[in-house]
């Protein structure tokens with residue numbers, strides 16, 4: 001069939017493509033785009049480390065951290081969900097928005113860090129379930145210490161050691177005359 005005949009034949013065919021935003025329903029096995037719950041995330045970065053497509057970046061910082069996801073790079077494998085220690089990730093079953101270039105639909109979510117219970121400065125996010133997994137028999141005192149910022153946690157540890165062993169406070173400068 002020459003090109004002219006093909007063009008004429010196509011005039012009488014039904015359209016085989018769909019106009020945006022109409023799209024076919026995703027296949028039953030389609031896992032969908034990844035979503036993150038900022039109330040659960042502790043910005044540990046495990047999801048970014050296990051993602052072979054580099055679709056997730058986690059950047060912890062002073063006072064907050066950012067979680068960035070690019071569906072254009074994602075293969076929807078579900079590995080990040082399987083490894084998140086606090087179940088902060090889910091996958092939507094809908095197909096999601098259409099996009100052209102990688103990065104078009106990238107989203108960044110800010111995870112605000114909680115206030116230290118002693119000084120009020122931002123502290124590393126704490127997860128009760130993560131601590132239970134790491135230290136199943138952790139005492140309540142240890143759990144309280146995990147909610148403090150780094151400086152206050154260090155001071156609390158020194159206080160606890162002094163109380164247990166009665167030795168000098170290692171944070172005090174030892175003046176030996178030199």
Ligand code: SF4
Pocket residue numbers: 036040041042043044045046047048058067083084085086087088089
């Ligand atoms: S693995 Fe879970 S808790 Fe850790 S950064 Fe990713 S989403 Fe947050």
Ligand code: SF4
Pocket residue numbers: 034050051052053054055056073074075076077078079080081
């Ligand atoms: S579903 Fe797979 S490819 Fe997509 S962000 Fe998670 S680990 Fe990466």
